[in-house]
Amino acid sequence: MSEDERIYVGSKPILSYVTAVVTALQRADSVKVLARGRAISSAVDVVEVTKRSFMTDIAVDDISIGTERLGEGDAARNVSTIAITLSRQKS
Amino acid sequence: MSEDERIYVGSKPILSYVTAVVTALQRADSVKVLARGRAISSAVDVVEVTKRSFMTDIAVDDISIGTERLGEGDAARNVSTIAITLSRQKS
Numbered sequence: 088m089s090e091d092e093r094i095y096v097g098s099k100p101i102l103s104y105v106t107a108v109v110t111a112l113q114r115a116d117s118v119k120v121l122a123r124g125r126a127i128s129s130a131v132d133v134v135e136v137t138k139r140s141f142m143t144d145i146a147v148d149d150i151s152i153g154t155e156r157l158g159e160g161d162a163a164r165n166v167s168t169i170a171i172t173l174s175r176q177k178s
Numbered sequence: 179m180s181e182d183e184r185i186y187v188g189s190k191p192i193l194s195y196v197t198a199v200v201t202a203l204q205r206a207d208s209v210k211v212l213a214r215g216r217a218i219s220s221a222v223d224v225v226e227v228t229k230r231s232f233m234t235d236i237a238v239d240d241i242s243i244g245t246e247r248l249g250e251g252d253a254a255r256n257v258s259t260i261a262i263t264l265s266r267q268k269s
Contacts, residue, residue, distance in 0.1 A: 124219060125216075125219050126219070127218055127219040127222050128215060128216050128217075128218040128219045128258065131218050131243050131258040131259075131260060132258045134243060135243065135244070135245045135256070135258045139245060139256070147242075147243065150241040150242070150243065151238075151241070152222050152225060152226065152238065152241065152262070153226070154226045154230060165226070165230070167219065167222040167223045167226045168222075169222060171243070
């Protein structure tokens with residue numbers, strides 16, 4: 088049993104990531120939902136939909152934001168990132 | 179001097195919100211940067227750009243996410259929200 092699974096949110100439909108989070112939380116103690124740039128909004132949607140409709144017993148343990156540098160030379164640019172750590176509440 | 183200012187991030191250019199955050203942190207102890215839906219990514223950009231390029235001494239004290247119900251009847255829908263609390267580090 089792994090301790091920390093990672094799910095990268097991109098441009099697929101929200102529900103496909105929700106399914107991935109639910110599956111991951113059934114085998115792992117905690118799951119990190121990660122996203123960059125425009126997908127940050129989708130990552131928050133994934134967590135909120137999972138919590139509201141699929142697994143009401145999950146807790147948001149930590150949210151952190153940051154910046155990553157993508158590309159090289161003239162094409163280099165800064166992209167914002169988010170990491171949301173979820174776990175199932177022990178009850 | 180107010181203790182907690184709020185800045186709502188929407189669809190204007192990132193730099194106009196960055197200016198608002200910098201101004202607010204000069205008169206308040208802490209500032210809450212708020213956004214809904216697609217603007218959540220922009221709110222993270224605002225905080226990251228402010229921290230990186232304008233005020234390197236700010237700290238992210240708290241990040242929380244949630245859901246708000248907008249509209250009524252058939253038009254009602256859930257929208258994700260974010261609230262990022264910033265303060266200047268005492269040095």
